[in-house]
Structures are given as C-alpha cells and as structure tokens.
Amino acid sequence: MINKNRLDRLLNDPESIEYLPDKDVEEIILYAEQILKKEGNLVYITGKKAIFVGDTHGDFDATRQVLSKYLNQRNKVIFLGDYVDRGKNSLENINYLLIAKILYPENLILLQGNHEAVKILKFYPADFWDSLSKKFYNLYSDLLTKLPLAVTTNNGIIALHGALPNVSDINEINKIERGSELWRQITWGDFYDTSGAILGDDPMTGRPKFGRDYFNKIMRSLGMNILVRSHQPSADTKMFNDRCITIFTSYAYSSERKIAVSDLEKKAKNADDLSIVYL
Numbered sequence: 001m002i003n004k005n006r007l008d009r010l011l012n013d014p015e016s017i018e019y020l021p022d023k024d025v026e027e028i029i030l031y032a033e034q035i036l037k038k039e040g041n042l043v044y045i046t047g048k049k050a051i052f053v054g055d056t057h058g059d060f061d062a063t064r065q066v067l068s069k070y071l072n073q074r075n076k077v078i079f080l081g082d083y084v085d086r087g088k089n090s091l092e093n094i095n096y097l098l099i100a101k102i103l104y105p106e107n108l109i110l111l112q113g114n115h116e117a118v119k120i121l122k123f124y125p126a127d128f129w130d131s132l133s134k135k136f137y138n139l140y141s142d143l144l145t146k147l148p149l150a151v152t153t154n155n156g157i158i159a160l161h162g163a164l165p166n167v168s169d170i171n172e173i174n175k176i177e178r179g180s181e182l183w184r185q186i187t188w189g190d191f192y193d194t195s196g197a198i199l200g201d202d203p204m205t206g207r208p209k210f211g212r213d214y215f216n217k218i219m220r221s222l223g224m225n226i227l228v229r230s231h232q233p234s235a236d237t238k239m240f241n242d243r244c245i246t247i248f249t250s251y252a253y254s255s256e257r258k259i260a261v262s263d264l265e266k267k268a269k270n271a272d273d274l275s276i277v278y279l
C-alpha cells in the first residue's frame with residue numbers, strides 16, 4: 001500500500017526527488033500504472049480552467065513551476081508528452097510527475113509523446129532511456145506505453161503531442177492501437193503552414209507531415225475548434241487561422257517556456273480565447 005502522506009511530502013519538497021531509493025520508485029511506477037489503466041486513449045475534461053504544458057524534456061524546473069502554481073482540485077493540468085531525454089533532469093521530472101499523478105489523478109493528465117513510447121518505436125538519441133538499468137527500462141517503458149493519447153475539453157479544444165490522427169469521428173481515437181499509423185500521426189506528426197493534406201514522411205527525420213487542408217478536414221470531423229500541441233519546436237505558435245497552437249515548455253530546446261491556459265467555462269474558437277503564459 002503506497003503511503004500518500006509521504007508522496008505529498010515529496011511533492012512539496014522537489015529537491016528530495018533526486019534521492020528516492022529504487023524500491024520507492026518501483027512502487028510509484030506500479031501504483032501509477034493502476035491509475036493509467038483506467039484512462040482510455042481519449043480523456044474528456046470539464047472544470048474551471050485547463051492548463052496545457054508543452055514538452056518539458058527533462059526541464060524539471062519548468063514542471064515544478066507549473067505544478068506548484070496550477071495543480072489543485074479546481075484545475076485540469078495537461079502535459080502534452082516528452083518528459084524525458086534532452087534535458088538534464090529527466091529522471092526527477094518523470095518521477096515527480098508520477099507522484100503528482102498519483103495524488104491528483106483527476107486533475108493531472110499526462111499524455112504520451114514519442115519519447116514515452118520507446119518500446120513501440122525506437123529513436124536516437126535517447127539519453128534517458130540509455131541511462132537506465134534493464135529493470136527500470138522495462139518498468140518505465142511498460143508504464144509510459146499506457147499513457148493516454150489525447151484530451152478533449154467541453155469548450156472545443158483537442159490536445160495531443162504531435163498531429164491529428166486521420167479519423168472521421170472523435171470516438172475512433174479510443175480504438176487507436178499503439179504502433180499503428182494513427183498512433184504515429186499523433187505521437188510523431190508535424191504540421192506545416194502550407195496547402196495540401198498528407199505531405200508524406202520527412203526524408204531526414206521520418207516524421208509524418210501534414211498541411212492546412214488536412215488540419216481543417218480532421219478538425220471538422222472531430223467537431224473541435226482548437227488544437228493545442230507540442231513536439232515541433234520550429235513550428236509557429238499559431239497556425240491555420242490561429243486554431244493550431246504549438247507550445248514548448250523546456251529550456252532544453254528554446255529560451256522561452258510557454259504554456260497555454262483556457263477558461264473552460266468560455267467557448268474557445270481560436271488562440272485569442274486562450275492565454276499564452278511564459279514561465
């Protein structure tokens with residue numbers, strides 16, 4: 001039985017996360033797995049306020065700032081994936097997020113990015129994954145493979161890591177299998193501010209590319225107004241008539257860390273209805 005008082009103390013003392021014994025980390029991973037098993041691919045949220053957080057990539061300080069300011073029983077905090085690799089503090093970052101998830105299972109949603117799915121589709125470099133013992137590689141990869149793929153809100157927002165999946169109905173997202181083409185579109189896809197729909201895989205990176213026509217078509221099928229995503233640091237923050245918002249929340253990539261905040265009690269039609277906040 002996990003000691004939630006102890007986890008609560010850890011949440012309030014982030015410096016101590018670095019010194020967590022292996023047996024405690026194992027217990028946290030296995031407990032978090034039980035919670036994630038209950039979430040489908042698509043998590044539907046309602047409430048007062050939604051806070052979207054882009055790739056943190058080992059930027060533990062960014063995660064700490066967001067959680068200390070926004071994680072409470074009233075808000076929904078949605079992290080868009082890519083918690084590990086690149087930045088200095090991947091291990092602390094993911095362990096801290098898992099502790100927060102156990103304590104606030106309804107208020108914190110951790111989506112899957114491509115860096116969480118190393119077990120499904122390998123990539124290089126993967127410095128966090130390479131640093132792990134075989135035992136912890138398996139524990140973390142089994143857990144993070146189960147993360148949900150997308151969030152929808154009652155005020156017209158869909159949020160996910162990369163690009164929209166090529167579906168004709170929002171309920172199809174719940175049937176997406178890990179490793180399928182639809183899964184790859186969500187976790188690896190990039191958007192380009194150009195006409196055209198499916199633009200093929202990038203010959204250098206292998207990442208699937210999509211244009212404006214694809215964005216408009218899928219958003220119409222989903223019945224959503226705004227996409228909030230991360231994954232692609234080179235993308236403009238606002239694309240496609242300000243309906244596609246790309247945020248990054250890591251100093252591992254950029255000198256700016258952005259989050260997006262939405263008032264869930266107000267209809268969101270485009271980026272003007274969200275606040276972009278800098279950490």
Ligand SMILES: [Mn+2]
Nearest residue numbers: 082113114231
């Ligand atoms: Mn990514």
